[in-house]
Amino acid sequence: MTKDRAAFPYMKLALGGAVAGALLIGFVLPAEYGVDPTGLGRVTGLTALAQEAPASGATAALAFNVEDYDPQAERIERSIQGLIHLEDAPFKSEVIELQIEDFGEIEHKFILPADTSFVYAWEVVDPKGDGVYFEFHGHPSSADAASYPEGFEMAYSKGEGVAQNGSFTAPFPGYHGWYFMNLEEGPITLRLTIAGYWSEHKEMYRAVNGEVLNSVEF
Template identity: 30%
Template sequence: MSIALDNTPAGPTYEVSPRTLGLACASAFAVATVVLTLFVLPAERGIDITGLGAKLGLTQMRSGEADATPDTTPVATTAPSPTSSSSQAAITVEPQSQQSISKATPMRSDEMTVVLKPHSGLEVKAEMKTGDHLIFHWDANGPLKMDMHGEKPNDGERFTRYWMQSDLTTAQGSFTAPFDGHHGWFWRNRGESDVTLKIRTSGFYEKLYIPK
């Protein structure tokens, strides 16, 4: 017995031309671009070029995700360390409240000009209560040694030093009294010529004076 094989195709065959294939690819790319622009970018990235995403509520989906993310940014409670070459501890700022902000001492401003003879010293003090605050600025036309310190009443020769530096012609800052007493500066002219010193203060303190 012999079996004859029929190799005739079961159905018609089609040949796709390169032009047709190119048009199909271009159409698919165009559709994908439209979908990406109108729907995917507004929902996933919040990029809404046409404005349709906002109308369809797609951009709200993105913002909702952002709102749900907890804010873990640390809150700074300490001022940056000084940038000078000397090793200084970081400045700690205490929490502020009505008790630390409100002042009972009347606000005032003072200005004083004095002349320091060669190799002489001069002291200027402010009478302050605990928590009183003053801002100061001084200028001199020659270098001076400055010693900023405070003294408690009836405490003998004891004092608390805050800042000492040589060869200064100007300085400024703000100061809060850590205790009741007299707080201020001692300047010494170590040169051979007169030095004129001008100091300006403003804040909450009883008076600015030159001790006798």
């Protein structure tokens, strides 16, 4: 019995080695390298994994383009998932100061085609209280409204604060921008710095203490 106990660790080691070897031959080699000495990889479909694996090394072809990659091409027309969206004109850049009266509300929108973008930063100049209540949202133009559910709008962010920074890509063509309500005591200036590809922008709505001073049809 003593000899059997002394031999037991070696038996475990041998058994473990045999199992590891079987896993290597039956599973790892077919899946990783396409080597299938037992035929098990073909039966289980593991050899297909090796065939689908991308090539490695400096000679591997980059596969990020929808169309065949031509290193001599002056322009790549399309790329996967819209990672780049080419524009016909340079981006615009503006600093817009919005004056909002005491108890005032304002809505300012940018007109963008679908899939075009801007980056922005807005801030209340010299805030002394809660700043503004804001809603960043978009809706189609009246010409396109029939293609959407009645009263369709899409919300992007809302809250209260004195500043926000971000980037935005229009999910559909139309009007995209902000509604601001003054939460300070007295009039405020809100400074919006923006750069991107809008066609135009305009004040859509303005009210003071609930009385509408300006409302633009879209």
